[in-house]
Amino acid sequence: MTVLTPPVRERALSLPAQSLPAYLYDLRALRRHAASVRSVLPDRVELYYAAKANPEPEILAALAPYVDGYEVSSGGELGHVAKIVPERPLAFGGPGKTPAEITAALDLGVERFHVESLHELRMLADLALLRACAAPVGVLLRFNLPLADGSLEASALSMGGRPTPFGLDPAQADAAVRLLTDGTYPHLQLLGIHAHLASGLDAARQLAAAESIVTWAASLAARHTIDLHEVNVGGGMTVDYAAPAARFDWPAYGAGLARITAAHPGLTLRIEPGRSLTAYCGWYATEVLDVKPSHGEEFAVVRGGTHHLRTPATKGHDQPCVVLPVDEWPHSWPRPVARQRLVTLAGQLCTPKDVLARRVPATGLRAGDRVVFALAGAYAWNISHHDFLMHPRPGFHFLGARR
């Protein structure tokens, strides 16, 4: 069941039709959710927000009291996040960092670099030497680790344990650690290990992944007789688009992380979720423009579409939604209405891929009714192909902002 928060319902109904579609963000709901996540994380577990999930300034700012820092994955995100939440710790990750991006990060005093290759490590060392930074530059080596239990095959967005462009191959671990510990690069400091292996894992699988990452990192450290202070086990906590009221089991995950930190005194764990923090606070509200039969099925065409909310098209799901009936009908001719129980909700694009939800139970859906799509707070507007067909952009409303 999809449930709207009261401010979202109120705004979705009160906006004039020509102000739709609109993204509605409930910042109060976001703060409440972030606080509940934070409250179950034990000591020595830091929470960074992966900005790529949703970098809207209001979202970044609303999260600030609940996160220890932000993970950025490009020079663009770096400059943006540093401006919106200045003075907050940043971790700079992502493959293919350019010299200009690395230099910008050094200039900003970024605390941590998630280094993705030996070449990148050498480039960082070279640029850090040129910049003559006062303090050593913090490095976490990102590895593409295999996981023994097969968790990753179950994940759609797996980026570890198989050939991918992400991170260093585990076979390069000894060479990378040696470069950072044998005096070659005294101006770099190896802080720890990073591994973001997949998205869409439930709490049990996330814990299994975290455990194997930490075990692998500990044996690497033991082999080199060094102390590892930090292990970042990444993001990827699942969001279930088929069950919008369900949540990742944060209490179980927090309890499991506590067991890991207890077994490794002196180690700080870090997680960097994106989707599971912000997906729930965003809604895409629109109106039904037309309803029509087609070869035995029925379609409702809504204002907007996947050029604004690409998530269902990229992930291959039906975006959960709520219908808000609107009784006014301004025209003199009959109002288009769905005769069948199941209606497919499509957008305005001239492509059959522009479908937001298939065969939704929506008996009696009419042109002029409003539809609000839930779970649109992450990888939604910012991953969409806005300019395709040149329709107008949606409005953006941040509800419950603190002044």
Ligand SMILES: *Cc1c(COP(=O)(O)O)cnc(C)c1O
């Ligand atoms: C995308 C990404 C994340 C966040 O993933 P979610 O699935 O949004 O939690 C975290 N770390 C890295 C390195 C990423 O690329």
